[in-house]
Each structure stands twice: as structure tokens, then as C-alpha cells.
Amino acid sequence: MSGRRGVARDGVGGGLLVAGTTSDAGKSVVTAGICRWLARQGVRVAPFKAQNMSLNSYVTRDGAEIGRAQAMQAAAARVEPTALMNPVLLKPGSDRTSQVVLLGKPVGEMSARGYFGRPGGGPGGATPYASRREELLGTVTECLAELRRTHDVVICEGAGSPAEINLRRTDIVNMGIARAGRLPVVVVGDIDRGGVFASFFGTTALLSKEDQALIAGYLVNKFRGDVSLLEPGLDMLKGITGRPTLGVLPFAHGLGIDEEDGLRVSLRGAVRESVVAPPHGADVLRVAVAAVPLMSNFTDVDALAAEPGVVVRFVDRPEELADADLVVLPGTRGTVRALEWLRERGLADAIRRRAAEGRPVLGICGGFQMLGERIEDEVESRAGTVDGLGLLPVRVRFAADKTLARPSGEALGEPVEGYEIHHGVAEVGGGEPFLDGCRVGPVWGTHWHGSLESDGFRRAFLRRVAADAGRAFVPAPDTSFAALREEQLDRLGDLIEEHADTDALWRLIENGVPEGLPFVPPGAP
16 A cells, blocks of 8 residues: 555545544544554645644744644654644633634633633624634634645544534534535544443434534544454444444553643653663662643653653652652643642642752743742733742743743753743843753753753753762663654554554545435434
């Protein structure tokens, strides 16, 4: 099948939408796997997600902010990520409000009701959400069309479930974009949660006749055991829906792919550690990451976890810092709120004590801001002037404009690259320079996300941490984070190539929506 091209008629690239029965069903992973499978065959493929809600984001080379999952999928496709791939990004600031990022730039804060709207009549029957939905749908449709003009194939990812019937009228990311682009839809279900057959059937049966006409098949994800035991159920599912199952993907450990949703703080006690090799030195190095509210870009610590002998865990109690060799304060969408949380839980005092004892602390972005002396915030929390932890000679003032940048430089004698996403402007009044921030004794702070992915710098930093912590830890001399990422993306491509019906996927990509797909009652309310 090498060299095959998924190009539809009239020079418009082929396409496919990967939807899911639930959030975390595996849409991002499947999308990345299909992108890598196609890219390995020489197909010019691009990922696309019309609307993403995530606190894990990334900055493109031209300064646009998009979801990290789409940046990861672009890497799987072996293309440079752009704002076209994620035109709408929602970054939650609370349970009810989000910052809206449109084509890579923030355009304001909005409540869920203000964004999604509520059915109801205005003058002449018009509703605010209807006009907003049409405007956004027009934008995302144009982005998708541009990607299809410049690529052989575009693999789109949905969000949540297409059967969220309360949101269908404002949907631009599931059936809304599928209808606009005439995209065949493959629905992914997580069988590890149980109830996958009911989920597939229910998802289909709750859609309108027009939406159902685009549902081309199903993909089972995270299966453990003998597939032959599942096959009778798959046959019955086809009998009652008229749609085939296009693959059964096995449960795969240690994929390490960028999570999409930093709003879920169910990470307390979660451990990220390298299983590639044993420690290079005599000791392991223990890293504790404070699981602060609205934690963002916690993927920064994945580069630490990739080092043999480094164990990373997320914590929310001061007692859990006792055996940590390094404490990381990560980024957050709510710096002042996270600072209050640290104080309420006793973590602020514990961090101050360890700093006084000469034990290492690293703050990244919002974590860096919390380590300073003072925060003036009339933008994010509107809390006014708030005292920081006082461990770094830094004063932070929140600006209305967001800094989005891809800086590079040198630290600890090694080249470093990173990216910046923040409203806080830091005035550094002393200490030893460290990237854009500073270091005082064992306390380090910077706005740069992604700096630890620079291999030489990461090793140099870990050597300093080990020395300060009194550990006989030695970084492995040959760990390449970029190479490990490539291996993980290749594993995703292998999952699709080995366990999905790739001939059927090709037919959907090249020929579009199959004719004659049956309606499954009752349909949309």
C-alpha cells in the first residue's frame, strides 16, 4: 500500500473524523496513530481539531497558541503545527468560565452559557448563540478547507461525544464539522471502562438521521484478552446498527502521549517514571509535582520522567514532599488561586522550609510567579496585590496582553529551547540569571515551558539537583527525549497498522461517506 494517496475529487484532500463515545475514549491517540500510519506511507497528512478545551497548550513557530494534543498529532504527521489545526481553544479558568483562543490568539473570557448559549427567543426568534455558532463554524470550516487544499488527507478529532444532545445546536467540533465537511465518522470506544457495545449503539441512536448518515463504523480501544471472545458481540453490533467495527486496539502501556485536559486533577499519587532502563547511577531521583488547581502544561515533567532513575509523582499534601529530591511548582491557569491552595494545604510552608534547608525547588511559568515576592493581578483573578512565597527576588504584574513566544538561549552551559504562554510580566530584581528568570540557592524559576526537553540542559540541571539533594544519581548520557517521542508515535502508528482495518480506513478517506447507512431509532430528541 506504500505510496497510496488519499485525494478526493476536485483536488480536495480526503478526510476522516475520529469521534468518541466519551471523553478520554482515545480519540487523540487514534488520530495521532492514523496520522503516523499515513505519514510513513508518504501521504501528506495533517491533524485538525475544530475546538479543543484544554489547559495543556503549545506555541507554534509563528506565535500561535494551540492544544498540545494537536502539536503532538502534527509531530505524528511529520508536519509543522499551525493555528489552522486547532482554530478554537478553550482554556478553563474555573468550572464555569474559559479563556477563548481564536486562531492562536486570546479574544477574551467567556462563561459556558455565554459561549454555548441557551435556546430561547430573541427578536424575530434569533438567539445570540445561533449567530456565534455560525460565525465559529464558518471559521473552523475555512481552516479545514485550507488544510484539505494543501494536504492529501486531514484526520479530524472530535471532542467529548457527538451524542451530547444538549450541545448539538452549538456543535462545531463533532457532527457540526462532519456535516460541513461531508466527513465519514469513526467512533472510538474505551472497552476498558466497560459497556462499550451500549456506548456504540447509544451514541449512534441518539443522533439525527442526517448525522447518523455520516457514522461509518466503530473502533474498540484498550482491549485486553482474546479478540475471538469479542467477535460475536461485534457481529451483533453490526446487525443492529448496520455498521462494521474497523479494528480492536489492544491496551498499550506507557505511550506517554501529551494529555489534553489539565483541568482533571485526579493526578494525586500518579507516577510517571521511565521503564526503559534502570538508574544510571547508584540512586534514583524523586520528583514531587504539586497538583495545583487549574494545572497547565504539566507535560513539562515528562522529560524528567523519561530519564532512567527519575520517578515523578503528583502530590497535594506537605508530608509527600519529605522524601522528594526536587519539588516542581508547575504552570497554572490560576496563579493566585493556586497560591491560596498551597497555603491552605500547608504546602507553602513546607516549600519554604525545604528551600531554607537547601533542598531544590523549581517553578515553571505560574509556579515561577508564585515563588516571587509579590503578584499584582487585575487580569486573571482580579485579586489586586498578593504576596508570593518570597523565595525569589521577583515581582509579577499581570498584563492584558498574553505573551506567546518560542525563546531559545543557554543555561548551565547548554543550549535550551522553550515556549512561553503567560499574562504575568516578571521583574527580576536579583539572583543568578536562569533562562528568563533567576536562581537563588536551591530555588529556580522560569517562564519557559518545554526547556527540560533540551537533553544537555536537562542532564546538567539534574546533576545540580542531585548534588544539592545529596543523591548519587547520574543522568544517563544518551537519553534523547525527541527520539523517545518518535518511538512512542511510531508505536501509535503500529497500533493502527496492525490492529485496524486499514483497507476500510483507506476507502473512507478516499471515497467519503458510504451510501445507504441505515437509521438507528429513536434518533435525536
